[in-house]
Amino acid sequence: MIFEPRNFYDTGGSRDELSLFSYAAYLISRAQFLQAEGDDSDLLLLGRDWEETDDAVLSKQLVMLGFRPIDDRQISAHEYMRFFDGPGDPRPVDLLTSPEPEGYYQRLFEAIRAAEEQPSVEHIDAALKLGLAAPDSIVALAALSSCLKLYSPESFPPRLWLGVFMARWAQLEPLSQDLLTVLSSALISDPPGSKVPPAPAQQKAGAPGLLLVHGTHFEVNPDPTWYYPHVGDLHNYIRPHRNDIFSGQNYYEWEGRWSDRGRHIAAKHLKNWIDLEAYHGCDVVAHSHGCNVVMKAAEMGAHFNKVVFLSCPVHWHKYNLNSGRINVPYSVRVWFDLVILADGGRQKFPASANVADEVVGGWFSGHSATRTSQIWGNQTLEAKLI
Incomplete structure:
Protein backbone atom coordinates (compact mmCIF):
# COMPACT_ATOMS: atom_id res chain seq x y z
CA MET A 1 0.00 0.00 0.00
CA ILE A 2 1.36 3.41 -1.00
CA PHE A 3 1.14 5.92 1.85
CA GLU A 4 3.43 8.57 0.37
CA PRO A 5 3.37 9.28 -3.37
CA ARG A 6 6.54 9.93 -5.31
CA ASN A 7 7.14 13.34 -6.82
CA PHE A 8 7.34 12.92 -10.57
CA TYR A 9 10.70 14.67 -10.77
CA ASP A 10 12.16 12.13 -8.36
CA THR A 11 11.24 9.20 -10.59
CA GLY A 12 13.94 9.91 -13.14
CA GLY A 13 12.36 7.50 -15.59
CA SER A 14 12.42 4.49 -13.26
CA ARG A 15 9.89 1.65 -13.38
CA ASP A 16 9.10 0.91 -9.73
CA GLU A 17 5.50 0.97 -8.48
CA LEU A 18 5.62 4.51 -7.10
CA SER A 19 6.94 5.86 -10.39
CA LEU A 20 4.33 4.01 -12.45
CA PHE A 21 1.51 5.57 -10.45
CA SER A 22 3.03 9.03 -10.87
CA TYR A 23 3.08 8.57 -14.66
CA ALA A 24 -0.48 7.19 -14.59
CA ALA A 25 -1.77 10.11 -12.51
CA TYR A 26 -0.37 12.59 -15.02
CA LEU A 27 -1.74 10.79 -18.07
CA ILE A 28 -5.24 10.14 -16.73
CA SER A 29 -5.63 13.78 -15.66
CA ARG A 30 -4.78 15.25 -19.07
CA ALA A 31 -8.42 15.23 -20.18
CA GLN A 32 -9.27 17.41 -17.19
CA PHE A 33 -6.27 19.65 -17.84
CA LEU A 34 -7.27 20.24 -21.46
CA GLN A 35 -11.01 20.39 -20.83
CA ALA A 36 -12.73 23.38 -22.40
CA GLU A 37 -13.73 26.18 -20.09
CA GLY A 38 -17.40 27.15 -19.97
CA ASP A 39 -19.55 25.10 -22.33
CA ASP A 40 -18.11 21.60 -22.32
CA SER A 41 -20.76 19.98 -24.48
CA ASP A 42 -18.20 19.11 -27.15
CA LEU A 43 -16.11 17.06 -24.77
CA LEU A 44 -17.86 13.73 -24.59
CA LEU A 45 -16.72 10.28 -23.65
CA LEU A 46 -18.33 8.17 -26.34
CA GLY A 47 -21.43 10.36 -26.30
CA ARG A 48 -21.57 10.90 -22.52
CA ASP A 49 -21.51 14.28 -20.80
CA TRP A 50 -18.18 15.05 -19.20
CA GLU A 51 -18.28 16.26 -15.60
CA GLU A 52 -17.02 19.78 -14.89
CA THR A 53 -13.53 19.43 -13.53
CA ASP A 54 -12.43 22.55 -11.66
CA ASP A 55 -11.64 20.06 -8.90
CA ALA A 56 -9.56 21.41 -6.03
CA VAL A 57 -9.01 17.88 -4.73
CA LEU A 58 -7.44 16.73 -7.99
CA SER A 59 -5.35 19.90 -8.24
CA LYS A 60 -3.98 19.33 -4.74
CA GLN A 61 -3.16 15.73 -5.59
CA LEU A 62 -1.34 16.73 -8.76
CA VAL A 63 0.71 19.35 -6.91
CA MET A 64 1.72 16.72 -4.35
CA LEU A 65 2.94 14.59 -7.25
CA GLY A 66 4.95 17.50 -8.66
CA PHE A 67 2.59 18.48 -11.49
CA ARG A 68 0.77 21.69 -12.37
CA PRO A 69 -2.68 22.07 -10.77
CA ILE A 70 -5.71 21.89 -13.03
CA ASP A 71 -6.42 25.61 -12.68
CA ASP A 72 -2.91 26.40 -13.93
CA ARG A 73 -3.75 25.35 -17.47
CA GLN A 74 -2.89 27.90 -20.13
CA ILE A 75 -4.76 26.13 -22.92
CA SER A 76 -8.02 24.28 -23.40
CA ALA A 77 -9.45 21.95 -26.01
CA HIS A 78 -12.76 23.41 -27.19
CA GLU A 79 -13.46 20.48 -29.47
CA TYR A 80 -12.23 16.98 -30.13
CA MET A 81 -8.57 16.66 -31.05
CA ARG A 82 -7.55 14.49 -33.96
CA PHE A 83 -5.30 11.52 -33.39
CA PHE A 84 -2.88 11.78 -36.28
CA ASP A 85 -1.29 8.44 -37.04
CA GLY A 86 2.22 9.57 -37.89
CA PRO A 87 5.19 7.32 -38.70
CA GLY A 88 6.26 7.06 -35.07
CA ASP A 89 2.82 6.96 -33.48
CA PRO A 90 1.47 3.74 -31.93
CA ARG A 91 -1.13 1.66 -33.72
CA PRO A 92 -3.38 -0.85 -31.95
CA VAL A 93 -1.71 -3.80 -33.64
CA ASP A 94 1.70 -2.58 -32.49
CA LEU A 95 0.67 -2.92 -28.86
CA LEU A 96 0.02 -6.63 -29.38
CA THR A 97 3.05 -7.47 -31.48
CA SER A 98 5.88 -5.09 -30.62
CA PRO A 99 8.54 -6.06 -28.08
CA GLU A 100 8.97 -3.96 -24.96
CA PRO A 101 10.66 -0.72 -26.05
CA GLU A 102 14.15 -0.21 -24.68
CA GLY A 103 14.52 2.79 -22.41
CA TYR A 104 10.78 3.40 -22.58
CA TYR A 105 10.23 5.02 -19.19
CA GLN A 106 13.14 7.38 -19.61
CA ARG A 107 11.52 8.61 -22.82
CA LEU A 108 8.11 8.88 -21.14
CA PHE A 109 9.66 10.82 -18.26
CA GLU A 110 11.22 13.27 -20.71
CA ALA A 111 7.96 13.63 -22.67
CA ILE A 112 5.94 14.38 -19.54
CA ARG A 113 8.59 16.78 -18.27
CA ALA A 114 8.50 18.65 -21.58
CA ALA A 115 4.69 18.83 -21.41
CA GLU A 116 4.85 20.19 -17.86
CA GLU A 117 7.46 22.80 -18.73
CA GLN A 118 5.54 23.86 -21.83
CA PRO A 119 1.95 22.57 -21.56
CA SER A 120 0.97 22.88 -25.20
CA VAL A 121 -1.48 20.58 -26.96
CA GLU A 122 1.42 19.26 -29.03
CA HIS A 123 3.50 18.28 -26.00
CA ILE A 124 0.56 16.70 -24.17
CA ASP A 125 -0.43 14.87 -27.36
CA ALA A 126 3.09 13.44 -27.60
CA ALA A 127 3.03 12.27 -23.97
CA LEU A 128 -0.36 10.59 -24.38
CA LYS A 129 0.68 8.76 -27.53
CA LEU A 130 3.83 7.54 -25.85
CA GLY A 131 1.79 6.54 -22.80
CA LEU A 132 -0.39 4.24 -24.90
CA ALA A 133 2.66 2.08 -25.61
CA ALA A 134 3.57 1.62 -21.94
CA PRO A 135 4.61 -1.94 -21.06
CA ASP A 136 2.70 -1.64 -17.76
CA SER A 137 -1.07 -1.69 -18.15
CA ILE A 138 -1.86 0.85 -15.43
CA VAL A 139 0.14 3.50 -17.32
CA ALA A 140 -1.21 2.55 -20.75
CA LEU A 141 -4.82 2.53 -19.55
CA ALA A 142 -4.38 5.91 -17.87
CA ALA A 143 -3.29 7.29 -21.24
CA LEU A 144 -6.16 5.51 -22.96
CA SER A 145 -8.68 7.11 -20.59
CA SER A 146 -7.61 10.62 -21.62
CA CYS A 147 -7.34 9.68 -25.29
CA LEU A 148 -10.94 8.45 -25.35
CA LYS A 149 -12.10 11.79 -23.99
CA LEU A 150 -9.90 14.06 -26.08
CA TYR A 151 -9.59 12.47 -29.53
CA SER A 152 -12.42 12.23 -32.03
CA PRO A 153 -13.89 8.72 -32.40
CA GLU A 154 -13.19 8.87 -36.13
CA SER A 155 -9.46 9.36 -35.62
CA PHE A 156 -9.22 7.21 -32.47
CA PRO A 157 -11.71 4.29 -32.83
CA PRO A 158 -12.71 3.34 -29.27
CA ARG A 159 -13.63 -0.28 -29.97
CA LEU A 160 -10.35 -0.94 -31.74
CA TRP A 161 -8.17 0.46 -28.97
CA LEU A 162 -10.21 -1.05 -26.15
CA GLY A 163 -10.09 -4.41 -27.90
CA VAL A 164 -6.31 -4.43 -27.64
CA PHE A 165 -6.48 -4.22 -23.86
CA MET A 166 -9.42 -6.62 -23.59
CA ALA A 167 -7.25 -9.21 -25.33
CA ARG A 168 -4.87 -8.95 -22.37
CA TRP A 169 -7.59 -9.18 -19.71
CA ALA A 170 -6.20 -12.25 -17.95
CA GLN A 171 -2.79 -10.59 -17.56
CA LEU A 172 -4.11 -7.37 -16.02
CA GLU A 173 -3.87 -6.66 -12.31
CA PRO A 174 -7.16 -5.85 -10.48
CA LEU A 175 -6.85 -2.05 -10.64
CA SER A 176 -6.16 -2.16 -14.38
CA GLN A 177 -9.17 -4.44 -14.80
CA ASP A 178 -11.30 -1.88 -12.94
CA LEU A 179 -10.08 0.89 -15.23
CA LEU A 180 -10.66 -1.12 -18.38
CA THR A 181 -14.17 -2.15 -17.36
CA VAL A 182 -15.19 1.47 -16.76
CA LEU A 183 -13.86 2.52 -20.14
CA SER A 184 -15.27 -0.43 -22.08
CA SER A 185 -18.71 -0.16 -20.46
CA ALA A 186 -19.24 3.15 -22.25
CA LEU A 187 -19.62 1.11 -25.44
CA ILE A 188 -22.33 -1.16 -24.08
CA SER A 189 -25.77 0.16 -24.97
CA ASP A 190 -28.70 0.01 -22.60
CA PRO A 191 -31.21 -2.81 -23.00
CA PRO A 192 -34.59 -1.88 -24.48
CA GLY A 193 -36.35 -2.19 -21.15
CA SER A 194 -36.09 -3.48 -17.62
CA LYS A 195 -38.72 -5.17 -15.51
CA VAL A 196 -39.82 -3.84 -12.15
CA PRO A 197 -38.67 -6.28 -9.47
CA PRO A 198 -41.39 -8.58 -8.14
CA ALA A 199 -43.19 -7.59 -4.96
CA PRO A 200 -42.07 -9.39 -1.80
CA ALA A 201 -44.48 -11.93 -0.36
CA GLN A 202 -45.45 -9.58 2.46
CA GLN A 203 -44.50 -6.25 3.94
CA LYS A 204 -42.34 -6.18 7.04
CA ALA A 205 -43.34 -4.51 10.28
CA GLY A 206 -41.11 -2.71 12.74
CA ALA A 207 -38.15 -0.40 12.38
CA PRO A 208 -36.15 -0.62 9.14
CA GLY A 209 -32.58 -1.83 9.31
Whole structure:
Protein backbone atom coordinates (compact mmCIF):
# COMPACT_ATOMS: atom_id res chain seq x y z
CA MET A 1 0.00 0.00 0.00
CA ILE A 2 1.36 3.41 -1.00
CA PHE A 3 1.14 5.92 1.85
CA GLU A 4 3.43 8.57 0.37
CA PRO A 5 3.37 9.28 -3.37
CA ARG A 6 6.54 9.93 -5.31
CA ASN A 7 7.14 13.34 -6.82
CA PHE A 8 7.34 12.92 -10.57
CA TYR A 9 10.70 14.67 -10.77
CA ASP A 10 12.16 12.13 -8.36
CA THR A 11 11.24 9.20 -10.59
CA GLY A 12 13.94 9.91 -13.14
CA GLY A 13 12.36 7.50 -15.59
CA SER A 14 12.42 4.49 -13.26
CA ARG A 15 9.89 1.65 -13.38
CA ASP A 16 9.10 0.91 -9.73
CA GLU A 17 5.50 0.97 -8.48
CA LEU A 18 5.62 4.51 -7.10
CA SER A 19 6.94 5.86 -10.39
CA LEU A 20 4.33 4.01 -12.45
CA PHE A 21 1.51 5.57 -10.45
CA SER A 22 3.03 9.03 -10.87
CA TYR A 23 3.08 8.57 -14.66
CA ALA A 24 -0.48 7.19 -14.59
CA ALA A 25 -1.77 10.11 -12.51
CA TYR A 26 -0.37 12.59 -15.02
CA LEU A 27 -1.74 10.79 -18.07
CA ILE A 28 -5.24 10.14 -16.73
CA SER A 29 -5.63 13.78 -15.66
CA ARG A 30 -4.78 15.25 -19.07
CA ALA A 31 -8.42 15.23 -20.18
CA GLN A 32 -9.27 17.41 -17.19
CA PHE A 33 -6.27 19.65 -17.84
CA LEU A 34 -7.27 20.24 -21.46
CA GLN A 35 -11.01 20.39 -20.83
CA ALA A 36 -12.73 23.38 -22.40
CA GLU A 37 -13.73 26.18 -20.09
CA GLY A 38 -17.40 27.15 -19.97
CA ASP A 39 -19.55 25.10 -22.33
CA ASP A 40 -18.11 21.60 -22.32
CA SER A 41 -20.76 19.98 -24.48
CA ASP A 42 -18.20 19.11 -27.15
CA LEU A 43 -16.11 17.06 -24.77
CA LEU A 44 -17.86 13.73 -24.59
CA LEU A 45 -16.72 10.28 -23.65
CA LEU A 46 -18.33 8.17 -26.34
CA GLY A 47 -21.43 10.36 -26.30
CA ARG A 48 -21.57 10.90 -22.52
CA ASP A 49 -21.51 14.28 -20.80
CA TRP A 50 -18.18 15.05 -19.20
CA GLU A 51 -18.28 16.26 -15.60
CA GLU A 52 -17.02 19.78 -14.89
CA THR A 53 -13.53 19.43 -13.53
CA ASP A 54 -12.43 22.55 -11.66
CA ASP A 55 -11.64 20.06 -8.90
CA ALA A 56 -9.56 21.41 -6.03
CA VAL A 57 -9.01 17.88 -4.73
CA LEU A 58 -7.44 16.73 -7.99
CA SER A 59 -5.35 19.90 -8.24
CA LYS A 60 -3.98 19.33 -4.74
CA GLN A 61 -3.16 15.73 -5.59
CA LEU A 62 -1.34 16.73 -8.76
CA VAL A 63 0.71 19.35 -6.91
CA MET A 64 1.72 16.72 -4.35
CA LEU A 65 2.94 14.59 -7.25
CA GLY A 66 4.95 17.50 -8.66
CA PHE A 67 2.59 18.48 -11.49
CA ARG A 68 0.77 21.69 -12.37
CA PRO A 69 -2.68 22.07 -10.77
CA ILE A 70 -5.71 21.89 -13.03
CA ASP A 71 -6.42 25.61 -12.68
CA ASP A 72 -2.91 26.40 -13.93
CA ARG A 73 -3.75 25.35 -17.47
CA GLN A 74 -2.89 27.90 -20.13
CA ILE A 75 -4.76 26.13 -22.92
CA SER A 76 -8.02 24.28 -23.40
CA ALA A 77 -9.45 21.95 -26.01
CA HIS A 78 -12.76 23.41 -27.19
CA GLU A 79 -13.46 20.48 -29.47
CA TYR A 80 -12.23 16.98 -30.13
CA MET A 81 -8.57 16.66 -31.05
CA ARG A 82 -7.55 14.49 -33.96
CA PHE A 83 -5.30 11.52 -33.39
CA PHE A 84 -2.88 11.78 -36.28
CA ASP A 85 -1.29 8.44 -37.04
CA GLY A 86 2.22 9.57 -37.89
CA PRO A 87 5.19 7.32 -38.70
CA GLY A 88 6.26 7.06 -35.07
CA ASP A 89 2.82 6.96 -33.48
CA PRO A 90 1.47 3.74 -31.93
CA ARG A 91 -1.13 1.66 -33.72
CA PRO A 92 -3.38 -0.85 -31.95
CA VAL A 93 -1.71 -3.80 -33.64
CA ASP A 94 1.70 -2.58 -32.49
CA LEU A 95 0.67 -2.92 -28.86
CA LEU A 96 0.02 -6.63 -29.38
CA THR A 97 3.05 -7.47 -31.48
CA SER A 98 5.88 -5.09 -30.62
CA PRO A 99 8.54 -6.06 -28.08
CA GLU A 100 8.97 -3.96 -24.96
CA PRO A 101 10.66 -0.72 -26.05
CA GLU A 102 14.15 -0.21 -24.68
CA GLY A 103 14.52 2.79 -22.41
CA TYR A 104 10.78 3.40 -22.58
CA TYR A 105 10.23 5.02 -19.19
CA GLN A 106 13.14 7.38 -19.61
CA ARG A 107 11.52 8.61 -22.82
CA LEU A 108 8.11 8.88 -21.14
CA PHE A 109 9.66 10.82 -18.26
CA GLU A 110 11.22 13.27 -20.71
CA ALA A 111 7.96 13.63 -22.67
CA ILE A 112 5.94 14.38 -19.54
CA ARG A 113 8.59 16.78 -18.27
CA ALA A 114 8.50 18.65 -21.58
CA ALA A 115 4.69 18.83 -21.41
CA GLU A 116 4.85 20.19 -17.86
CA GLU A 117 7.46 22.80 -18.73
CA GLN A 118 5.54 23.86 -21.83
CA PRO A 119 1.95 22.57 -21.56
CA SER A 120 0.97 22.88 -25.20
CA VAL A 121 -1.48 20.58 -26.96
CA GLU A 122 1.42 19.26 -29.03
CA HIS A 123 3.50 18.28 -26.00
CA ILE A 124 0.56 16.70 -24.17
CA ASP A 125 -0.43 14.87 -27.36
CA ALA A 126 3.09 13.44 -27.60
CA ALA A 127 3.03 12.27 -23.97
CA LEU A 128 -0.36 10.59 -24.38
CA LYS A 129 0.68 8.76 -27.53
CA LEU A 130 3.83 7.54 -25.85
CA GLY A 131 1.79 6.54 -22.80
CA LEU A 132 -0.39 4.24 -24.90
CA ALA A 133 2.66 2.08 -25.61
CA ALA A 134 3.57 1.62 -21.94
CA PRO A 135 4.61 -1.94 -21.06
CA ASP A 136 2.70 -1.64 -17.76
CA SER A 137 -1.07 -1.69 -18.15
CA ILE A 138 -1.86 0.85 -15.43
CA VAL A 139 0.14 3.50 -17.32
CA ALA A 140 -1.21 2.55 -20.75
CA LEU A 141 -4.82 2.53 -19.55
CA ALA A 142 -4.38 5.91 -17.87
CA ALA A 143 -3.29 7.29 -21.24
CA LEU A 144 -6.16 5.51 -22.96
CA SER A 145 -8.68 7.11 -20.59
CA SER A 146 -7.61 10.62 -21.62
CA CYS A 147 -7.34 9.68 -25.29
CA LEU A 148 -10.94 8.45 -25.35
CA LYS A 149 -12.10 11.79 -23.99
CA LEU A 150 -9.90 14.06 -26.08
CA TYR A 151 -9.59 12.47 -29.53
CA SER A 152 -12.42 12.23 -32.03
CA PRO A 153 -13.89 8.72 -32.40
CA GLU A 154 -13.19 8.87 -36.13
CA SER A 155 -9.46 9.36 -35.62
CA PHE A 156 -9.22 7.21 -32.47
CA PRO A 157 -11.71 4.29 -32.83
CA PRO A 158 -12.71 3.34 -29.27
CA ARG A 159 -13.63 -0.28 -29.97
CA LEU A 160 -10.35 -0.94 -31.74
CA TRP A 161 -8.17 0.46 -28.97
CA LEU A 162 -10.21 -1.05 -26.15
CA GLY A 163 -10.09 -4.41 -27.90
CA VAL A 164 -6.31 -4.43 -27.64
CA PHE A 165 -6.48 -4.22 -23.86
CA MET A 166 -9.42 -6.62 -23.59
CA ALA A 167 -7.25 -9.21 -25.33
CA ARG A 168 -4.87 -8.95 -22.37
CA TRP A 169 -7.59 -9.18 -19.71
CA ALA A 170 -6.20 -12.25 -17.95
CA GLN A 171 -2.79 -10.59 -17.56
CA LEU A 172 -4.11 -7.37 -16.02
CA GLU A 173 -3.87 -6.66 -12.31
CA PRO A 174 -7.16 -5.85 -10.48
CA LEU A 175 -6.85 -2.05 -10.64
CA SER A 176 -6.16 -2.16 -14.38
CA GLN A 177 -9.17 -4.44 -14.80
CA ASP A 178 -11.30 -1.88 -12.94
CA LEU A 179 -10.08 0.89 -15.23
CA LEU A 180 -10.66 -1.12 -18.38
CA THR A 181 -14.17 -2.15 -17.36
CA VAL A 182 -15.19 1.47 -16.76
CA LEU A 183 -13.86 2.52 -20.14
CA SER A 184 -15.27 -0.43 -22.08
CA SER A 185 -18.71 -0.16 -20.46
CA ALA A 186 -19.24 3.15 -22.25
CA LEU A 187 -19.62 1.11 -25.44
CA ILE A 188 -22.33 -1.16 -24.08
CA SER A 189 -25.77 0.16 -24.97
CA ASP A 190 -28.70 0.01 -22.60
CA PRO A 191 -31.21 -2.81 -23.00
CA PRO A 192 -34.59 -1.88 -24.48
CA GLY A 193 -36.35 -2.19 -21.15
CA SER A 194 -36.09 -3.48 -17.62
CA LYS A 195 -38.72 -5.17 -15.51
CA VAL A 196 -39.82 -3.84 -12.15
CA PRO A 197 -38.67 -6.28 -9.47
CA PRO A 198 -41.39 -8.58 -8.14
CA ALA A 199 -43.19 -7.59 -4.96
CA PRO A 200 -42.07 -9.39 -1.80
CA ALA A 201 -44.48 -11.93 -0.36
CA GLN A 202 -45.45 -9.58 2.46
CA GLN A 203 -44.50 -6.25 3.94
CA LYS A 204 -42.34 -6.18 7.04
CA ALA A 205 -43.34 -4.51 10.28
CA GLY A 206 -41.11 -2.71 12.74
CA ALA A 207 -38.15 -0.40 12.38
CA PRO A 208 -36.15 -0.62 9.14
CA GLY A 209 -32.58 -1.83 9.31
CA LEU A 210 -29.52 -1.59 7.07
CA LEU A 211 -29.33 -2.07 3.31
CA LEU A 212 -26.34 -2.63 1.00
CA VAL A 213 -26.47 -1.18 -2.52
CA HIS A 214 -23.91 -2.32 -5.08
CA GLY A 215 -22.46 -0.32 -7.95
CA THR A 216 -22.01 -1.00 -11.64
CA HIS A 217 -21.88 -4.61 -12.80
CA PHE A 218 -19.46 -4.80 -15.69
CA GLU A 219 -19.79 -7.25 -18.55
CA VAL A 220 -16.28 -8.58 -17.93
CA ASN A 221 -16.90 -8.99 -14.17
CA PRO A 222 -20.68 -9.16 -13.95
CA ASP A 223 -21.32 -10.64 -10.54
CA PRO A 224 -19.35 -9.36 -7.53
CA THR A 225 -20.61 -10.95 -4.33
CA TRP A 226 -19.49 -8.53 -1.60
CA TYR A 227 -23.08 -7.48 -0.79
CA TYR A 228 -24.68 -10.94 -0.90
CA PRO A 229 -26.39 -12.00 2.34
CA HIS A 230 -24.50 -14.68 4.31
CA VAL A 231 -21.62 -15.02 1.83
CA GLY A 232 -20.61 -11.46 0.90
CA ASP A 233 -17.36 -10.13 2.33
CA LEU A 234 -18.69 -6.78 3.52
CA HIS A 235 -22.11 -8.15 4.46
CA ASN A 236 -20.50 -10.69 6.78
CA TYR A 237 -18.19 -8.07 8.27
CA ILE A 238 -21.02 -5.67 9.11
CA ARG A 239 -23.54 -8.23 10.39
CA PRO A 240 -22.02 -8.75 13.89
CA HIS A 241 -22.19 -4.97 14.38
CA ARG A 242 -25.63 -4.53 12.82
CA ASN A 243 -27.72 -7.67 13.07
CA ASP A 244 -30.57 -5.83 11.34
CA ILE A 245 -28.71 -5.77 8.01
CA PHE A 246 -31.15 -7.01 5.35
CA SER A 247 -30.44 -10.71 4.81
CA GLY A 248 -33.58 -11.99 3.11
CA GLN A 249 -33.67 -13.76 -0.24
CA ASN A 250 -35.37 -10.79 -1.88
CA TYR A 251 -32.51 -8.39 -1.10
CA TYR A 252 -32.24 -5.31 -3.34
CA GLU A 253 -30.19 -5.70 -6.48
CA TRP A 254 -30.11 -3.73 -9.70
CA GLU A 255 -28.99 -4.50 -13.22
CA GLY A 256 -25.81 -2.48 -12.82
CA ARG A 257 -25.83 -0.69 -16.18
CA TRP A 258 -23.16 2.00 -16.52
CA SER A 259 -25.40 4.80 -17.77
CA ASP A 260 -27.66 7.53 -16.44
CA ARG A 261 -30.68 5.67 -17.80
CA GLY A 262 -29.65 2.46 -16.07
CA ARG A 263 -29.20 4.27 -12.76
CA HIS A 264 -32.54 6.07 -13.16
CA ILE A 265 -34.32 2.73 -13.61
CA ALA A 266 -32.39 1.30 -10.65
CA ALA A 267 -33.50 4.22 -8.47
CA LYS A 268 -37.15 3.63 -9.40
CA HIS A 269 -36.73 -0.03 -8.49
CA LEU A 270 -35.09 0.90 -5.19
CA LYS A 271 -37.94 3.28 -4.32
CA ASN A 272 -40.42 0.52 -5.23
CA TRP A 273 -38.51 -2.03 -3.13
CA ILE A 274 -38.42 0.31 -0.11
CA ASP A 275 -42.17 0.95 -0.40
CA LEU A 276 -42.94 -2.77 -0.53
CA GLU A 277 -40.57 -3.68 2.28
CA ALA A 278 -41.67 -0.73 4.45
CA TYR A 279 -38.00 0.20 4.63
CA HIS A 280 -38.24 3.99 4.58
CA GLY A 281 -35.77 5.47 7.06
CA CYS A 282 -33.27 2.65 6.71
CA ASP A 283 -29.51 3.05 6.85
CA VAL A 284 -27.55 2.34 3.67
CA VAL A 285 -24.02 1.41 2.65
CA ALA A 286 -23.61 2.06 -1.08
CA HIS A 287 -20.62 1.66 -3.37
CA SER A 288 -19.60 3.54 -6.51
CA HIS A 289 -22.57 4.38 -8.76
CA GLY A 290 -24.82 2.64 -6.25
CA CYS A 291 -24.36 5.87 -4.28
CA ASN A 292 -25.90 7.80 -7.16
CA VAL A 293 -28.77 5.30 -7.35
CA VAL A 294 -29.50 6.02 -3.67
CA MET A 295 -29.44 9.79 -4.18
CA LYS A 296 -31.75 9.50 -7.18
CA ALA A 297 -34.12 7.24 -5.20
CA ALA A 298 -34.24 9.90 -2.47
CA GLU A 299 -35.14 12.45 -5.13
CA MET A 300 -38.01 10.13 -6.11
CA GLY A 301 -39.35 10.01 -2.56
CA ALA A 302 -37.39 7.35 -0.66
CA HIS A 303 -36.27 8.30 2.85
CA PHE A 304 -32.93 7.26 4.37
CA ASN A 305 -31.31 7.83 7.73
CA LYS A 306 -27.55 7.25 7.66
CA VAL A 307 -25.96 6.67 4.26
CA VAL A 308 -22.30 5.71 3.87
CA PHE A 309 -21.15 6.52 0.33
CA LEU A 310 -18.15 4.37 -0.64
CA SER A 311 -16.00 5.64 -3.54
CA CYS A 312 -18.84 7.70 -4.98
CA PRO A 313 -18.24 9.17 -8.47
CA VAL A 314 -19.65 12.62 -7.75
CA HIS A 315 -21.74 14.09 -10.59
CA TRP A 316 -23.41 16.78 -8.51
CA HIS A 317 -25.50 18.33 -11.27
CA LYS A 318 -27.21 14.95 -11.79
CA TYR A 319 -27.05 13.17 -8.42
CA ASN A 320 -27.12 15.17 -5.20
CA LEU A 321 -28.60 15.58 -1.73
CA ASN A 322 -30.99 18.40 -2.58
CA SER A 323 -34.04 16.26 -1.82
CA GLY A 324 -33.33 16.50 1.92
CA ARG A 325 -34.37 12.85 2.36
CA ILE A 326 -30.95 11.60 3.49
CA ASN A 327 -30.50 12.53 7.13
CA VAL A 328 -26.81 11.78 7.77
CA PRO A 329 -24.48 11.32 4.78
CA TYR A 330 -20.90 10.08 5.06
CA SER A 331 -18.30 9.74 2.31
CA VAL A 332 -15.43 7.24 2.36
CA ARG A 333 -12.88 7.35 -0.45
CA VAL A 334 -9.27 6.54 -1.32
CA TRP A 335 -6.58 9.15 -1.88
CA PHE A 336 -6.41 9.07 -5.68
CA ASP A 337 -9.18 7.14 -7.42
CA LEU A 338 -8.12 6.39 -10.98
CA VAL A 339 -11.46 4.72 -11.73
CA ILE A 340 -13.48 7.82 -10.78
CA LEU A 341 -11.25 9.94 -13.01
CA ALA A 342 -11.80 7.48 -15.87
CA ASP A 343 -15.55 7.68 -15.19
CA GLY A 344 -15.44 11.48 -15.44
CA GLY A 345 -16.65 12.25 -11.94
CA ARG A 346 -15.22 14.07 -8.98
CA GLN A 347 -13.69 12.28 -6.03
CA LYS A 348 -15.19 14.49 -3.31
CA PHE A 349 -18.59 16.01 -2.58
CA PRO A 350 -18.76 19.82 -2.75
CA ALA A 351 -18.24 21.59 0.57
CA SER A 352 -21.78 22.99 0.42
CA ALA A 353 -23.17 19.44 0.69
CA ASN A 354 -21.90 19.11 4.28
CA VAL A 355 -20.94 15.46 3.80
CA ALA A 356 -18.49 14.12 6.39
CA ASP A 357 -15.47 12.96 4.38
CA GLU A 358 -12.97 10.25 5.32
CA VAL A 359 -9.99 9.16 3.23
CA VAL A 360 -8.84 5.58 3.84
CA GLY A 361 -6.01 3.32 2.73
CA GLY A 362 -3.03 4.55 0.81
CA TRP A 363 -2.59 6.44 -2.42
CA PHE A 364 -3.96 4.59 -5.46
CA SER A 365 -5.51 1.89 -3.21
CA GLY A 366 -8.15 1.10 -5.80
CA HIS A 367 -11.80 1.96 -6.35
CA SER A 368 -13.06 -1.26 -4.76
CA ALA A 369 -10.91 -1.03 -1.63
CA THR A 370 -13.56 0.89 0.32
CA ARG A 371 -15.99 -2.04 0.17
CA THR A 372 -13.58 -4.63 1.56
CA SER A 373 -13.67 -6.01 5.09
CA GLN A 374 -9.94 -5.29 5.38
CA ILE A 375 -10.38 -1.53 4.98
CA TRP A 376 -13.49 -1.53 7.17
CA GLY A 377 -11.63 -3.39 9.89
CA ASN A 378 -8.55 -1.19 9.70
CA GLN A 379 -10.62 2.00 9.90
CA THR A 380 -13.51 0.70 12.09
CA LEU A 381 -15.95 2.15 9.57
CA GLU A 382 -18.83 0.27 11.20
CA ALA A 383 -18.80 3.03 13.83
CA LYS A 384 -20.59 5.25 11.29
CA LEU A 385 -23.56 2.88 11.44
CA ILE A 386 -23.87 2.52 15.21
